[in-house]
Structure formats: structure tokens, C-alpha cells
Amino acid sequence: MIAKTYTTMLGGRELSIETGKLAKLVSGSVTLRYGDTLLLVTAQAREDRSTLDFLPLTVEFEERHYAVGKIPGSFHRREGRPGEKAILSARITDRQIRPLFPKGYRQETQVIITVLSADQQNAPDVLGPIGASAALSISDIPWGGPTACVRVGQIDGEYVINPTADQLTRSSMDLVVAGTRDAVMMVEAGAQTVSEEALVGAIEFAHREMQGVISLIETMRAEVGQEKFNFVADGDLSVDLVPELAEKARTGGLRDALLTVKKKDRSSRTKALRDGIIAEYVPDAADEGAAERITALKNAFNKVEKQELRRLILEDDLRADGRNSKTVRPIWIEVRPLPQAHGSAIFTRGETQVLGITTLGTERDELLVDDLTAETGDKFLLHYNFPPYSTGEVKRMGGQSRREVGHGNLAKRAIRAVLPSFEEFPYVIRVVGEVLESNGSSSMATVCAGTLSLMDAGVPLRAPVAGVAMGLVMEGENYRILTDILGLEDALGDMDFKVCGTAEGVTALQMDIKVGGITPAIMREALAQAREARLHILGKMAEVLPAPRAELSPTAPRIVSLKINPELIGKVIGPGGKQIRELEAMGAQITVEEDGSVRIFSADGSAAEAVRVRIEGLTRAAKLGEEYEGTVVKTAPFGAFVNLFPGQDGMLHISQMSEERVSAVEDVLNVGDKLRVKIVNIDDRGKIDLIRPELEGKIAPREPRPARAGGDRGPRPARRE
Template sequence: MIGKTFTTMLGGKELSIETGKLAKLVSGSVTVRYGDTVLLVTAQASDTQSKLDFLPLTVEFEERHYAVGKIPGSFHRREGRPGEKAILSARITDRQIRPLFPKGYRHETQVIITVLSADGQHLPDVLGPIGASAALSLSDIPWAGPTACVRVGQIGGEYVVNPTAEQLTHSRLDLVVAGTRDAVMMVEAGAQTVSEEDLVGAIEFAHREMQGVLDLIETMRAEVGREKFNFMVEMDLAKDYVPEIAEKARAAGLRDALLTRGKKDRSVKTKALRDAVIAEYVPDPLAEGAAELTTTLKHAYAKAEQQELRRLILEDDLRADGRDSKTVRPIWIEARPLPTAHGSAIFTRGETQVLGVTTLGTERDEILIDDLTEETGDKFLLHYNFPPYSTGEVKRMGGQSRREVGHGHLAKRALRAVLPSFEEFPYVIRVVGEVLESNGSSSMATVCAGALSLMDAGVPLRAPVAGVAMGLVMEGDRYRVLTDILGMEDALGDMDFKVCGTAEGVTALQMDIKIGGITPQIMREALAQAREGRLHILAKMAEVLAAPRPELSPTAPRILSLKINPELIGKVIGPGGKQVRELEAMGAQVTIEEDGTIRVFSASGEAAEAVKARIEGLTKEAKVGEEFEGTVVKIAPFGAFVNLFPGQDGMLHISQISEERVSAVEDVLNVGDKLRVKIANIDDRGKLDLIRPELEGKVPLRAPRSDRGPRPERGGDRGPRGDRFDRGGDRPPRDRQDRPAEAPSAESVSASAPAERTE
């Protein structure tokens, strides 16, 4: 039998991992199946060491539309660049496996996850990391796994492992957790304002549930795993210089240089100090071997600088900008800095600054999604832009980076939790976070700026949202959690823990660990400290904008909604769309749903009101007992036709015109006359009989059409109706004009009246 399959139970369902059947030429290859979702995951490393000075790891998440029986919607009808969902899924795997590669490992390594089958319920994003862990564990690639990954939902107060897509729609929590046997490595969450304690409980629950998957992968490795290859670690010449360089730098004022306020000023001072120390070792930069020695000494100085910063934090509770571990940087905020935007705000925290801009649109502006999910569109968009000038650098600008996609998605999850439903606020909403300055926590500043711009636009958020990035410095048993980390603290620290939420609880969370993992106790402490920081930031935001503005921004378009009888949609559209085009020519966009919901969108409130009134007129339905100020539009021998509103006429019978007997309608009414009428009856064909309210009770009402009996039948001896001259016998036809005029009887008038109406 080809291949070998290993199984375990996860969340009450079978998880199977098969190896040795597909892609056998690659270093590590497995097929993961959960329900009817199937993924192929491969891991391969290059034979030679790269010259790069960082880990050259890439993770790709490939969605194949055949997995759901679809042909791609692109022009070439084949899969193109990965979409946002695929990028986010790849990042989940990357963040889980990256910390466990050995130090100094520089072989180019690639993990490719291909979705072969997707059942729409068992989501593939958390199966990819399991497959990557298994493929790396079975391969000859040096890696300190295994790891496992699970999703946790909270439904009815209970935690659920790997909830289906349908169950997630009822869950207050969407939490993805990855970890090793003893510690948590990565956390990603979106939530409907859950408490910090609930989050920690869910993370602990996830870690317990993943133990069976870890057992499974370890069993696979023991039975069919390959021996890891040896790799060369370049001799780190710099480490021999670190103690001496650190001593010289401290003597020359390293502490004062590191505690200089301001990113640029600090950089200038530390570089000047570094150059002075190196000059003692390399007096002649042009001498033979000077360039190589200078590079080595620079690496040694960087390590000495990192050691000194970590020592200051752990021993003195002192950070590079002079703060202690719990203090948030100074904040200033400006609301509505842009005069024409629908909503805008500037949020500045220390040397991190984000311009948040909100734009409101119609359903036509929703983004269409062409991936393996059942979604057809998204009415909330958040785009995070990180230009090179924000860090004072010059870089080539291209398409959106994976970092921008990931940070934008986190901010989007944080804000989506407090948005009104589309039924409450029928706008497509786009928020853009323009990072103008960045020295740490720009994604969290985007959450704050985005919330402020939404409130400035008048979007009725359920509560303001703020975000704060937490860090960690850990040496042995000693550690310190940092609030509102700087860029350099992110680089030298051991954790990047972003927490977003309202005053009531958490709406989004993301954690990446650079060490072997953290304990629940550290996580609880970090969440509690993050709550203090979040409340401080929310208070600063409230000083400028405590709640959404009561009215929409003056520059924001207006959307008016109305509901009509679905059977009348055709009246609004008109033949060939003529009517709806005429409506839009009045200065508004019109969207019509199958249930009869119509939305009118216009930059002008007056134009929107005019179009809405026109639609109401087109679709108004008359009801018995309603009164109208009507206009006579046609006179007939038996009565007058009166227009009640556009597209709707009724018939006022001659017997209902006056209390006195009327011989001819023209004696009392003329076309164009206006009079008050009331609907007395609506027959089964929708025809209206009218009366004059002031004559009600004084003039006998006509019987409803259904009470007047059937129409009289033509006599059978009158001959075929199709030939007006063939009446039978030799009698020639008479001209109707030769007939003597006869006054119609009341019965004949009553019987013929409905048939002669033209409405």
C-alpha cells in the first residue's frame, strides 16, 4: 500500500495526516484531511547555505478553485496572485514555525500549502500550520518542532474546538492558537468584546486540546521521520569582541546615548559613539582587512547595545525614551483635519502618527471576494498604508506588502466588532490608515485613528475602540512586560502582543513570540497591563471625540431607505430600465433588492428626497377608506376618472358626483378640476371606485363589483364576433350614426363602466 496514514480525534472529529503517497521527491510532504477539507503541505530546503544574514523562510498558501468546484473569475480563468485570505493564512503558519528554526540556520526554506479540497465548513487556515509542522518534522530540515494549531469559538458560554464556518457565525470569539508541548507560540483573535479572563481561558483550552495533535506528529516522526542534516554556522567573530566593546561603550556614555529622547537624535548619538569606539580598533579604514574588521565590530557593538537596553529595562525599569514599563507615550489628537473627507482624524502617540480617513459609499462599492469561501462581498474595508517616509527611509514602492495586509486585517477585526449592522446604517464603509510617522505600534495607532475618523463621519459605533502594543523582555526567570513599545523594543524584545478593545473588553488580539513560548501567567499580566494602557488611550480620545457625531458629516452622502411591495419593483425599474435611469438622472444612485428594499444614495440630500418621493409615488398602493385631493383627467358618460397620485386613477360614478341627479357629467365636472375623493372599493382587478366624502351617507353607494353579478353574456344568435357584417340573413349593416340615441340604463352603465376605464 502506498503511503501511511496517522489519525487522531480533534474536537470530536477525525484528523488524518498521510505521508509517502504524494509529492515524494520533496524533503517533507503530508496530506492533511479534516472533514472533506484536504490540504497538501510540502517543506523543502536548499542544499547550500545562503549568504543572507537572516532566516530565508517563505510560506505560500495556494488556493485552488477546483477545491470547491469553481472556475476562477479572472480574465485568464486561472488562479493569480494570492488574495487577502490566502496571505493571512500563510502568515498564521509562518508566525508559528519561524521561531523554532535553529540560530544561524541560513538555508533557503520553503513551505507550500495547497488546498486540494474545501468543504466550506472545516476551514483550511488552521490545518495549514498542522501540515507544515508535520512536513517539517518528517523532513531532514533542522527544526525544533512539532507545533500544533487550533481554532476556538465561544458559543452559549462554552468553548468549541475548530468550530465549523456555520458555527462561527454564532460565536462571540474567533481565536486561533498555535503552540508547542509546553508553551503558546502565536495567538490571533477577533471577538465581540470579550473579557481578558475569557481570552486567557480560551487560550489555555486551546493549548490543552492541541496536545493530541502534537502526540500524533511525534508518533509520525518516530516511525517515518528522516534524520536532520547538519548545517554550518558561520563563525561569529563578533561575539569575542562584545564584552570589550560593551565595556568601552559604557565608559564612553552608552547609557546616556540610549536614553536620548527622540528616535533621530538617539540614532545620531549612538552611531557617533559606535564610530568612536570602532576607531580605536581600526585607526586606518583603508588598511588591509579594515573593512572586514569594521563590519565585525559593528555587529559586536549592536549586540552590546541590545544587552545594555535589556539590562536597563530588567534592572532599572527604564526604557530608551525615559519611560517606565507601564507608561504610554504622550498623545495628541485632531479631529476632522481634512475639509472634504467624510470623516478624518490624526492620532499621534509619541513618534508614531496615523491619519485615519473614513469614506461612505453604496452597496455598489462593496468589495467582491473570489476565494474558496461562500462570501460574495464585504461592506467594510480597511486599508493600512506604510510608506517608506514614515520611517525616514527611501525604498521602492510597489504593491501592498504582506505586512500591510496583516496589520490592516488586525485593525479591521478590531473595528468591525463595534460597527452598526447594514440594516441600521446602510453604507459601505472604507477606512484608510495612512502611517505618517512610525516608531512602533503603527497598527494600533491605525485602530485609534480609524475609530476617531468613523465617529467624526457620524457612523454610530457601539463604543470607541483603542489599541496598544505590548512587549516582553525575558532573561531566565526574570521578565518585564512593556506597554506601548517602540520600534527598537519590538526588535530587541521577546514578544509582540497587540491588544485592541473597548472599555468593556477585547475586540481583537495578535501575539507573536520570539522565544520558546510564554506561560499563561505572563499572558494574564500582559492583558491586564494592556487594559490599563487601553483605558488611558480611550480617555485621551474622549477628550477630543467621546462619541459619534449626532449627524452625518456635511460632506457625507445621504442614503434614504424605503420598502415597497416586491411585486411593484417592475414599476421602479421600468421597461428596459428606463424608469430607474430617469430616477438616477435626478442626481442619485438607486439600488433595489429582491425583497423590495430600495436605497437612494446621493451627495445631495435634496436630490435623495426628490428621488425617494418619486419612487413612493410610483409604488404607492391605494387602500379603501383613504382620501385624496384628486384631479379629473377624463370624462365619460357614466362618470369621471380622477387621478389620485402618479400612476393611479379611480372612477367617480355619475351617481356619486352630486346629491342632486346629474344628467351629464360635464354639467358638474371638467378635466383639470380638483376635488376631494375617498376610495370606497377596490375590485379584484385593482380598479378603484370613488365617492365624495361630503356626500357619504347622503347618496346611495354603488354595490361593489363582486356584488353586481357577472357581466351579461352576448346572445348566441348574433353570429361570430369576428365579422361585423355577417349578422345572419340578407339584412345589410346599418351605420351606427343612423341609430337613434338612447339613454343608457343604470344597469347597462354599471355593467360597462369598469371595462371602459383607462388608467
Template sequence: MLGGRELTLETGRLAKLVSGSVTLRYGDTMLLVTAQAREDLSTLDFLPLTVEFEERHYAVGRIPGSFPRREGRPGEKAILSARITDRQIRPLFPKGYRQETQVIITVLSADGQNAADVLGPVGASAALSISDIPWAGPTACVRVGLLNGEYVVNPTTDQLAESDLDLVVAGTRDAILMVEAGAKGASEDVLVGAIEFAHREMQGLITLIETMRAELGHEKFTFIAPSDLSVDVVPELTEAARAGGLKDALLTPGKKERGARLKALRDGLIAARVDPAAEDAAAQTAHYKAAFNKVEKTELRRLILDEDLRADGRNTRTVRPIWIEARALPRAHGSAIFTRGETQVLGVATLGTERDAILIDDLSAEKEDKFLLHYNFPPYSTGEVKRVGGQSRREIGHGNLAKRAIRAVLPSFEAFPYTIRLVGEVLESNGSSSMATVCAGTLALMDAGVPITAPVAGVAMGLVMEDGRYRILTDILGLEDALGDMDFKVCGTAEGITALQMDIKIGGITPAIMREALAQARDGRLHILGKMAEVLAAPRAQLAPTAPRILSLKINPELIGKVIGPGGKQIRELEAMGASVNIDEDGTVRIFSADGAAGEAVRARIEALTRTAAVGEEFDGTVVKTTPFGAFINLFAGQDGMLHISQMSEERIQTVEDAMNVGDRLRVKIAGIDDRGKIDLIRPELEGKIAPREPRAPREGGDRGRPRR
């Protein structure tokens, strides 16, 4: 039982030809998870692991909405779900493992309440554990919500909608491997408590998988790690590199300059040891390059642990220099450049209408999202040349983290009725570009005049751990990310955390280390927020001149048809005035226009079309028709009232024309409205001077009447 609901794992019935196959059921959500490895050793110099999360629309009884009516490329949610599994299982493959390995998670049934994204990692852990693939699991994964101050494991979709926290935690029996969260300004203590709660709750899942492996698991195959001859020369090369200025080269501030000095040192050491005329010169050169990489990593980690010195000369708690420019683009609705060290992001905010919202077509209920954040990582940002086209999974993951961080401070759509698109263009990258996107995006929103509740900043934390010793690093460089043991991104306001993401490259870390990392991250976040406040302390009071305006008004829902008109004729005429009009079923009308005057004109026209009269109101009306018993007076567009002949003059008159004619203007007051919406008028200046006419009975439930048709 998990969260009061039964979770079952089954094997041996489906997909029996694969190395590891598990069917998982939780409520009416069912997944088939498979794990398979190639027999041949890959020639790649990294772990060739792929994780696929396959959503099938039949799982929710729907036909896909695409043109061919079949599932296509994975959507954003499927990619993010695959990344959760990948980040959990990847650290536990053996060092040097190079067999191509694939984990496929297929959603067979989705009940709409038990999310599949945290069940996929559990199924993957079970499939790998019972397979013949070498893997140091099992692991488990759970979600934690916070309802009424209480932690809830694997909250349902309905519960999650009310939760102040959405935390996903993966771990082993003894340690935490991966954390991802969105929160509404949670404190560090609340988050650590939630992580500890998650670790306790996942122990039952780990026991279940261990039992399954003991009873049904296959014997693991033996793999041969690629030979690493470079190890033999590391001691000698380390001594020579240190003598040649390795420490000074590593502490060079600039990325390019540091890379150039390290390359020059490496090439000099190799030139002294390899005869270019030798037959195996290329092999020897590669041999020494691999050895030098190990020397570089070892020395950098030693400097951090022993001397509190990092690759650019900072200590472990210092944030790189920051400079910021707001309103960097002349035509954008909001823009800002955020630069931290050699990481630079251009944040751009664009405001649109409700029609610009994106339709989410996955296994969840169909819905619209009125907040979009796109993270772009072009190759020039790292000084490289690569193919350009389409978003990578990394870009989607980083963009989602920034989106979760900023969404927590956005105003409601009712308060600020715009669809908001943020784009983070990474212009330079030397670590923490996703966190720079959070900062640049927040500044762009404030520059656009979006009334966010508080500024948000992000900082990436690192870790170096050896032999029981460790140091936590604030605002890590790309080199420190590659050579370190942790990438822990923390985003939040001055009051609390709005998003975090942690990936571990070692066997896991303890809650105590995480607590320390969060406290150090808070110091870094507050420093960055202070720098942001020096440029923009709060959202601008007015929207940018280039930003469109949205005007809102409320009309009687019964009058929506009048605004639309026969066949949409009326609304087309309104939009021809220079604005788009959106009408909700409850009578809320939103007018979107790049020209403020055009928007105001459309609003005035709609108000005139939908205006209703009330007893006691006075108007300067125009006589539009006379009859023997009175005159019809036009009060406003589409609404007339009748002034009886007895109410026209203190003196008795024989005909209406004795007092007024068609086209005359006069002041009138509404005396009554009957059940059919017909209006009786009087002349205010004669009120009390002549006998009142018997008023028509007012409509039950109020004095407002329908407009005459």
C-alpha cells in the first residue's frame, strides 16, 4: 500500500522476450516497463542509455488529435517524465559500462488521478533489477504534496491541484539520488522535511523490488570495461603538471583563457613524451590526453577540498560578478540581459490574448496553458558549431524548471488577462544557464509591467565529496558541473523556494548535506536578488508602449448574442475597428488591441449595445415617434421609452405635437419598467407638479428590464 492505494508489480505475462519486463498498476493507471541491453560493446566513450516514455491515447479512451490520428513524437510532458526516470537510474550503472541500454515505459491505462510520471521510475527500477543488466539498484520514486500543513505521498491529481508543494524524490535504500520540485514559496525546512518523508515512504517500494529480484531475477551478465592504460602514467604526469604550473592554469579566471593555458600545458607535456615520428604516436597522444584529463580533475577537486579554491579563483561560497540591463530590446514588450560571470541570457517577455494560449494534448484532461517559457541553447553560446533545429530534451527540461520557478509568482488570469510567453536566449554559457534564465525571465516580466508577486532568482549548487570530506559550491561553472558530484539548482523569492532540481553523480547524498546546500543556496539567492533589485526592484507601473492593451467589462450573459450579431456580423464589425474581442459564457468580455484608442472605442460600442435601463435613471433623449397617446423617446442605442401625453406639460394639451415633435431632445427620467421590459418616462422638471400616471408593474426580482427589440 502506498498513499492508501495498492501498487502491484507483475512480470512473466507481457513482453517475455525482453531482458526485464514489468507491468505496474496503481489505481487504474497501468504501465508496461521494459529494459534491454545490447550484447556488443559500444564504441562510445560514455554510457549509451536511452529512456523513452510512450503515451498512448487509448489509455484514456481518446483518439489522438493529430492529422494522421496516431501518436507522433513525444510531447513535453512525456519528455519530462522520461528525464525523471533517466536521472534516477543513470548514476547506478557500473563505471565503464558501455553496452547500449534502453528502457521503454508505455502507458497502457491512465485513470486521471494517479500520475504515471512517478510510476515509470518504479517500473524501470523493477525491470532493471530482475533483468540480466548490471545495475546497482533498486531505487524508488514518490511524489510528495503538502495539504493543510501535512505531507501526502503520491497525492491524486485533484489533491495536487490544492497542494502547496509538488515534490518528486528518487533514492536508494540509504540515500537521495534525484529531487525535483515546484512550490509556492516553501521554506528550506519544509522542503527538507518533505524529502525525508519521501525517503521513508519509498522504503516499502524498495523492499518490494528486492523481494521480486530475489525470487525472479536473472543472473547479471559480465561486462568488460574498456581498458584504461592512462592510469599507469597518471602519477608521473601529475608531478610534471604541477611543476609546470597546473594550479595557476586551473585558477585562470576566463573560460577561454583557462582552456588555452591548460591546452598549452598538456601539449607541452605530451610533446616531451611522444615522438611524433613513432608509428604509434597518435595512440600515445590519446593515451596521454586521457591521463591529463584525470590529472586535471584530480587537481581541481584537491584545490576545492584542501584550499577552498575553485577554477576561476573564487572560494566555495562566492557568486560570480553580475551585470544587468533592462529594456534591452526596443520593440519587445519586456526584455532584460542577465549576465553572471561568463553565463549570459537574454530574457524576452511577450504579451498576447487568450487565443494565444497553448492547448495541451496529452493523457491529462485537455486544457490550455496561458504561460509559456521557451529556453534556447544555441551552439554559439559555448563557442561551438553544431546542427541547429528543434528543441533538445535538455532544453525542454531546463525550460520546464525555469517555468515552474516563475509560475509561482504570476498574477491570476482574472487579475492580468494576458497569455504570457517568456523566451530565454542563452548567449553565453559557462554553467547555470537555466538559473540565469530564471533571473532574466523575471526581469523581463517586470520590465513588461507584469504584476508578479515577488522577484525570483536561481542559483546552481555543486558538490565535491571524497573520503568522507565534502565542500558545497555556490554558482558552479561548467567545468565544476562536469568534474563535480552534484548539480543542485534552487530557485525562489526572498521568502521561500519556488522550484528546485537535483541530480547526483555518486551513490546519493544525505538529508544533512541537502539541508546545508539549501542554506548556502539561500545566501546566494538573496545576493542575486539584491543585484536584480538595483536595476528593477518591482514591476514597472505601466505596460511598455509596444505592449498590447486588454480591456475588460462584464455584460449580461443574455446579451452575448446581441454583441455577436446574426452570423457574427456585429462582432466582425467590432473587430474591424482595430481590436479582437473574446467573450466568455459568464459575460466577461476582453478587448485586445495594440491601439489603446481603438480598444476604448470598441468597449464604448459594446457598452452601448448591452446597456440596460434602471428605474430612476435620467437621460437626454430624442423623440423618435409620436402617437395619439404619447411619444417614444430614444434613451440610448437600441432602447426607447414612452412618455405619456399626460406627463408632457403642466397644462392640458390636445395632441402630442402641442408639446414636442420628432427630433426634439429633452430630459427624461425612468418612472417604471414592466414585465415585458417596456419603459415609462416622466419629465424630471415636472415631477411633483402634475399627477403621476399609474406606473406599470415593475418586473419581479428587480427594476432592470430587457432592451426592446
């Protein structure tokens, strides 16, 4: 195939997609360029059908450090496991393309996005989904696209498509939207407390602006797209069984079983009902073909269960645990359950429970960033842990999963918006959300528990933040929005919509839509209902801890900050770092910035204060006319050298020691003597002349020492060439 390039304008800049030039052995391959950011995106599927009972799709986002002219910082100096940014970028693409594969498609499919060049202004994370859409559209892989993805910022009240990295620093929102020609499919946002109406407006704006990209990919598909291969989906034996099983389940008490409040009890009752019905159809599980028959019956029962739950919600406004659509589950909160943590809180909502823990550290604890962004460190960390016991399961435990990274990032964006600046609160902050029980909305419970633990630690948040997960059940024109969804409702529903914010507005949002036709009106209604729930949750939090504690937690380390003359930094560091090592040996960590900012960090407040006094002494500047209680440190025939404060001596001339003539300095002063002195002159070399203040006006002042040309030893001869 001859290479072809397709272009369109997006956000005032050219977007070009080329195919037929690179990676031609793969089913679908494109290179995508936007500014000087260049991506290679490939899509490939196996010929053989997988035996798995779900879609085996993997999306990989490969960051190459050569893309920004860097050598990786790892020990082996090569790229290793994907970092957090790469994982989040892969999830954006996955969430956009996964729903559009046909039902029953089970071929193992892989999309690989490789960043070949990154200009650090045009972010590759929203370009990867466009490349994936193009690669899948022109490939032979069955897929229902195309889709497109854009980022929206808001600067000075105006929406901006794909703001550059510089523009994003001035934006009140960072909103990523993906969609098809007709519908929005995915939204993810972080914001500086913006209104719900502003978010809906941004989503509508994004969907309009992405239409040109969708048209471009449709043109590519029409001109160079391959014929889609046929795949065989297993016949669904359960479909014909649904009507019959539905009647048996309803007469057998399915409604009462589904309305059981507790998750385990509900699961036990529905399982007992299902197994009883299956036993009627398959009395002997050992018979030939019994296994297939049992699987079909189980699938049919699951469909019946889903249908009945959706019917209860739409017709009776009744949910699996007996609530109506707008009710938040019961909440209880405990603050400071961990005696040694800097801040801690337990937040429980229904059968979802998260332990939030805050730890405060120094700049040395910041996360070093080694990806393709211009950032070098992150001073706010939020880690979300989802152990198998939280759902009553047994699973292998390994590293952090992509799901944990994604949920943690959502909670992090929600809370970051209300944190004080590093200048206001010079700590590196780590929040951990330990999910202890999970029955839906554990990421939102992490936002609440994390906020409470920060307030417990004494971190001066600008406002408390809470989060709630919303759902949707929709049949034609009939729909119902659900507040604070259960895990079961997430699975059976048509939308997963997580909203976080303060009483004033939204700070983070994540939306995944499983059906087409979600109108802006439904979005507005969902956001309004989420706001009611958020205010309710914030009220419950305020009953326990209405504001950040006025003082830092007694277990939290103290940071003392001061500013010194940048020219005196060397005095604090000392030759070869000798002085700063001596200071840190007093029980503190010390950081010194080029502008003279000094931070002293210690678990012992008195040690931090002692180090502060020492540093102030080392960097103290002598001033003309000031008096000091000094100590004689050396004598000479012409006078005595008096230490005024650490690192600073002055000279008391023999003529300034007494009203009477002094023959020898030792007749009046000796090393170790303490006396009060006053500065009467500081010459151009910083040399200090002293007098005993009680003699001022009684004896003739000493003539100031003349300045010397060429330094202390007089003018130097010209250098010999």
C-alpha cells in the first residue's frame, strides 16, 4: 500500500495521520503528528478465538525517552515497566475503544501506542486514542468506531481545545472527552472547583470540536480500510431459556432475594434460588452435556436477575438494598484511629469502607518523575490499595494494578485542587487509601477518607472534598439516575459517573457511558443529583471534623522555614558540606534553595529550633551601631579580636579599650573574657572596628582603615604572558 497522509485542523493546529509507511505487517498501523509530538499506533488481533469468556483486549502505552532527548534514569538505562502516566494514558484509550467491539467477539486483540517524539507541549495521552481509532478503523478487526478524543481547558472563561502544557497551567479545568459521531462515551476531569454547568458546557464543546477528526477517520476507512474478518461467537443457549426462568424466579421469590440489604445475604439467597431452579432442569450434574446445560442456565438466570433489578429501579424506584434512587447509604466516620500516623480516618458508607492515612515528609521524599513530561518531581502522592479481602475473595497479590492506579489518580485529582501551595505548607504529602470493604464507590470513599485524614493531620485544606458515584438505568425514553451506586448497580447500569468536589463546585469527574443517547439534559440532572449527595456527605464529615485541626498532629514532624542572604549559603553548607552535616547531626534534615530559602525538618521541634538558631547565627549580618555581648577569641599587640556571634569577629583596637593608655592588651583583656562592644566602622572588605560603648565620647575615635587597591596585599603586578 502506498503511504497516504490525511490532515485536519484541531484546536487551531494541524493534526495529520499517515498510514502505509511504517509497521506495514500489522493489521492496522498509523503515525499521528500534532505539533512536534509523533505517535506510532498499531492494532492486531489473533486469528484463533480465545477460550476466555470476556474480551481479551490489551492497550499498551509505550513511552520512549528518546522522544524528549533523554536517557532513562533507571539502573540499566533503558525503559522498564510503564509508569503511572503511561498507565493512565493507556486507560484513556482502553475506555474509549472497548465498548465498541461487537458482542461475542473473543479474538485476543492488542493496541500498542508508541511515543516517538514528544514536544512537551502537545500531550500524547489524548492523541493515542485518536491513533487507536484510526488503526482499528482501517484494520480488518471488527470494531464499531470511529471515535475521537480531545482535551478541554478553560482560560479566562473561554474553552480551549487541546491546550498546550503552558496554557494548562492557567486553566481552571483539565477535561478529557471521548466520543463517537453521535454520543459522548467517556469523560475524565480535574478542576479548580468549577460549576456543574461549566463542565456540561465543556463536554458539549468537546463533542462538537471532535467531529472533524471523526470525519477524517471515516474518510481514511473509506479509502484504505480493509474488509473486516468474520468471527464466530458461541451461540447463546441462555437466550431461549430467559422467559421460562424469569417466571420461575419471580414465583420463587427473586424480588425479595434481590431486595436483601446486605451483600452477602443477598448473594446467598439469589444463589440458592438459582441452584434450586437449575436442579429442576439438570437433576444429575454428571450426565452427558450437563455442564453446558448448567452454564446456559446460569447465564440465563443472570440475565433474569439483571432484568428484574432494572425493572424494580425503573418501575418501583427500588434498588437492591431497598433504597430509592436518591438515597445515600448510611455513613459512619472515625477520626484518628491510628495513634502513630500523622493523620488518619475511617470512612464507611454502607458496605464500602476505606481507611485513609496521611504522612508528611520533606522535599527529599517527593516522587521523582522520569517520564516524557517536563516535570521533575511530585510533592503530593495518593496511593489506592484494593486487597482481595475487601470483596471477600482470595486472589494473588502482586504489584499495583492498572485499576488501582486509575482509581488513585481520580482521588488525587479531586483532593489536589484544595491543597495549600508548597510555599504555604512546605511538606511533601502522601495519602494512602486502604480499601477494607468494597461494595461500590470505593474510589469516592477514598476521597472522603483521604480528606478527613489530611484535616486530622492539620493540613490547611482550602475546603473539604467529598465524592459520590452515580449510575443510570435507561430503557428508551424512560430512565432513572442512581445516587451512590453499589457494585451490582455498576455492572447492570448504563453509566458510571463519579463526581468529586467541595460545597462550592466540582474538583474531579470521571464518566463512562455504556449506551448511546446520553443527552446534556441527563448529564445536568445527574450532576445536580450528585451535588445533593455530595452536600449530604460533606455534612456528615463536618459533624465529625468540621475543619482542619488548628495545630499539626503531635506525631507529625515540624518544619521551620527561614530566609538567608543567598551570598551566605556557603556558610551554611561549609567546606565540602562539613557545616551542614554538623547541623543535621543535631537531629534535623535541612534543604537550602538557591534563593536563600532554608527549611529545617525534624520530628523533634526543639531540635529544629536549635538548628534554626545556629543557622541564623551563621548567616547573621553585622550592622553599624549595633551592640553585642562578645567574647575575646584572640589577642595581638594592636588589639583584641572579639567574637560577636558565630562566624563573625570584630577588632577592638588597643586605643579603644580604656580611657588610660594601655601598654599591653593582656593588661586589660585576655582570651575568654566577655565584654560588651559596639560596631563603629565596617570597611569595604567587611572588616569590623569595635569600641567599648561606655567609652564612646570619652576617648578619641580611631581613624577608619583606608581601603586598599588590588586587595589585601596591595596592587598586583601585571600578569606575565
